[in-house]
Amino acid sequence: MDPVTAMYVAQGMHGLAYGMILFLLASGLTLIFGMMGILNLAHATFFMLSAYLCYQVIAWTGSFWLALLIAPIVTGIIGVLLERFLLRKVHAFGHIGELILTVGVSLVILESVKVFWGTESLPVQIPNVLQGLVTAGGLDYPIYRLFIIGLSLVILIVLMLILYKTRLGMVVRAAVSDADMVDALGINVPLVFMLVFGVGTWMAGVAGVAIAPILTVFPGLADQVGMDAFIVVVVGGFGSLGGALLVAIICGLLNSYGVQFVSQLAPVLMYIFMAIVLVFKPMGLFGERE
Amino acid sequence: MKGKKWLLSIVVVVCCIALLGLSPAMGAKSKFDPSKMGDMSDLDLSNPVIPTGDTIKIAIVASFSGPAAAVGDIYFASVQSVAHDYNKRGGILVDGKKKLVQVIKANHESKVPIAKKVSERMVLQEKVDVLWGTNGSHLMKVINQVADKYKTIAVSAAAVSDELYDAQNFSRYSFMTSISTSQVGRGMAYYYGQVRKKETKFYILCQDYLFGHSIAGGFKAGLKEYYPDAELVGEDYHKLFLTDFAPYLTKVKAAGAEVVYTGDWIPDAANLLVQARQMGLDLPFANLFINNPPFLQQVGIEGTDGLVHIGQIGSDGKAFKTEGQIKYYKAWNDQYPKWKKPFDTTTYEHGTGTIGAYRMQTYWLLDVIERAGSTDPEKIIKVWENDTWEDVNGTVYKMRGIDHKTERDLFIELYVPPEQQKESMNIEPYYWFKDCSNTGPSYKLPADKVTPVMDPKLKDIRKGS
Numbered sequence: 012m013d014p015v016t017a018m019y020v021a022q023g024m025h026g027l028a029y030g031m032i033l034f035l036l037a038s039g040l041t042l043i044f045g046m047m048g049i050l051n052l053a054h055a056t057f058f059m060l061s062a063y064l065c066y067q068v069i070a071w072t073g074s075f076w077l078a079l080l081i082a083p084i085v086t087g088i089i090g091v092l093l094e095r096f097l098l099r100k101v102h103a104f105g106h107i108g109e110l111i112l113t114v115g116v117s118l119v120i121l122e123s124v125k126v127f128w129g130t131e132s133l134p135v136q137i138p139n140v141l142q143g144l145v146t147a148g149g150l151d152y153p154i155y156r157l158f159i160i161g162l163s164l165v166i167l168i169v170l171m172l173i174l175y176k177t178r179l180g181m182v183v184r185a186a187v188s189d190a191d192m193v194d195a196l197g198i199n200v201p202l203v204f205m206l207v208f209g210v211g212t213w214m215a216g217v218a219g220v221a222i223a224p225i226l227t228v229f230p231g232l233a234d235q236v237g238m239d240a241f242i243v244v245v246v247g248g249f250g251s252l253g254g255a256l257l258v259a260i261i262c263g264l265l266n267s268y269g270v271q272f273v274s275q276l277a278p279v280l281m282y283i284f285m286a287i288v289l290v291f292k293p294m295g296l297f298g299e300r301e
Numbered sequence: 302m303k304g305k306k307w308l309l310s311i312v313v314v315v316c317c318i319a320l321l322g323l324s325p326a327m328g329a330k331s332k333f334d335p336s337k338m339g340d341m342s343d344l345d346l347s348n349p350v351i352p353t354g355d356t357i358k359i360a361i362v363a364s365f366s367g368p369a370a371a372v373g374d375i376y377f378a379s380v381q382s383v384a385h386d387y388n389k390r391g392g393i394l395v396d397g398k399k400k401l402v403q404v405i406k407a408n409h410e411s412k413v414p415i416a417k418k419v420s421e422r423m424v425l426q427e428k429v430d431v432l433w434g435t436n437g438s439h440l441m442k443v444i445n446q447v448a449d450k451y452k453t454i455a456v457s458a459a460a461v462s463d464e465l466y467d468a469q470n471f472s473r474y475s476f477m478t479s480i481s482t483s484q485v486g487r488g489m490a491y492y493y494g495q496v497r498k499k500e501t502k503f504y505i506l507c508q509d510y511l512f513g514h515s516i517a518g519g520f521k522a523g524l525k526e527y528y529p530d531a532e533l534v535g536e537d538y539h540k541l542f543l544t545d546f547a548p549y550l551t552k553v554k555a556a557g558a559e560v561v562y563t564g565d566w567i568p569d570a571a572n573l574l575v576q577a578r579q580m581g582l583d584l585p586f587a588n589l590f591i592n593n594p595p596f597l598q599q600v601g602i603e604g605t606d607g608l609v610h611i612g613q614i615g616s617d618g619k620a621f622k623t624e625g626q627i628k629y630y631k632a633w634n635d636q637y638p639k640w641k642k643p644f645d646t647t648t649y650e651h652g653t654g655t656i657g658a659y660r661m662q663t664y665w666l667l668d669v670i671e672r673a674g675s676t677d678p679e680k681i682i683k684v685w686e687n688d689t690w691e692d693v694n695g696t697v698y699k700m701r702g703i704d705h706k707t708e709r710d711l712f713i714e715l716y717v718p719p720e721q722q723k724e725s726m727n728i729e730p731y732y733w734f735k736d737c738s739n740t741g742p743s744y745k746l747p748a749d750k751v752t753p754v755m756d757p758k759l760k761d762i763r764k765g766s
Contacts, residue, residue, distance in 0.1 A: 015555070018552075018554075018555045025547040026548075028545075129371075129643035129646060130370040130373075131374075131595055131646050132567060132595055132596050133595065134598060134599030143581075151580075153580055225545075225575070225576060226575075230370050231368025234367055234368055235543075267545075267547070270539075270548035270552065274537050275509075277540075
């Protein structure tokens, strides 16, 4: 591969890696909204919280792999508790109450993080086995970024299998479509809601751990990636996992190739893309009008 | 008689030579004197003693939340330590009364409208005497506008864009105590073109706002002046608080750059360096703000070896040449172990570098107020314009009267592994940080080679005033 082609391929890989991070984050958000109708404005904060938990687990155990296991689970449990003891109580008061509550939770987490870990960037090292570069056909690419792509694909496949090949998935999809009908069939919909909320926050947690070694961990992490994830959900269509995947990858590629070819415009390409899509499909690419 | 005249002539000539040979420091109107420092043994940044009531009020207008929250803490630590020193001395005599120094945090959240609102609140409600800022030239511009409107002194200790003090934006109430972008750019170009004379291919990668373009412009102008043979192989500006630097770094790699010149500050500076090393890009970064210890430690000794930092405070060679320097250093460093979050990280270990620069600038500010004997802005302006002041290392700062920019020597610091850091850190433990590279060899860039640019239109405007 000549150097120019290698550069273009590398840019494509960067786009894919960033897109998959966005997908991990956005999929939880879209899943929660699609099923429960809750726009969880604390979602990106869970992502940040998980990155901090990852830092802490590594500080205690020295193992990134344990952190990858524990931090998202703890984040998911916090998500479950939030749904069970707070969101469920304000649900009866409509979306405004839920929005305000999630904003409040976001602020509480943000301030708590500062109290526990301070405001500075905290280092998370890439595990030894994932350090370094892979060289193939004249292209040098970081192993860790390939790991992110692989991890996201595995989670995507598992999620798809659960959603489309299991009874639980069927219930979830049915609840997305018509929660009242599922409830009438005797299924414990609040429990399903709680589970979905937990899985959604768990996915944000996985994204948080995955990005921690690349971005360093600091209180602004949520702001940095949260807006991009929100664009993915809006453009992909609220509630659409497929839409989130497609748009996340498009956004990642727009970002990397934008930098390559129209550097000055790169930061706004994602917004231009969002505007164009919403002009023609106001509910997003795969969103359905209620 | 003839013999006496001859002797007298020799004496006169010798005196003239001696006077010419005097360091500029000796000509400074005032200086930082470590022997006058108060008892700093109770300096606790995590539990600061902040006086209230009839005080000299300094508002730190900065980010205390969001992505750049850590920057606000750094400013606070720097200014509060100086305020603590003056308060332990009993305060400053102003307008016939000894007053303590009160530091107030004013969070602008990195947002322009909030910067305006909070600055106005500080002036109108808190009645502050000084607005001290800030991270972001676009935000400092707003602070300066507020200072100008309400006739309050503003100090640009951290915003470094030259444009803040051009004919269009100049305010006689605002003083730029920091270095400026033209100084940084020219200084780096001078180092590479006139001192090092090795690398020729440079890539500019800066943040896409006023400061980023300004610091890049300074470097380009500097290359023309001091290094015409250099080649600029690429130039990019990324959005503030960028997530993924990989696309830019791929371009840098493909362009065949030998040095990346960047003005990025944290968190961008951290992410840029971390991601570059992860991608196997081992180029030196010629930088202003890639000096925050925690992320240098994340990258490690090897990844930080060879970084080239330009600083506004430092010394040529060994850092500690006088007892006063050691006393000043220990006043901070001895207290560091007892500090709690957020001041317990290695950022705060030494109180030198960027923090050292902010501390010195604040000492200068308070020294000016002390000499003015008043917090009246007009009296402060009168003292500060064309003032010269000597810092703890003997560097003389001159406040240029015409545009309120500071002329001073700058310092190039080459980052080397711990065992070589004793070249700079010449007291125990003989290294700055044991788990990352840091300052080793350093070079002074003479003030006359790195003077900040001046907008010629200002002369006419200021004549008129």
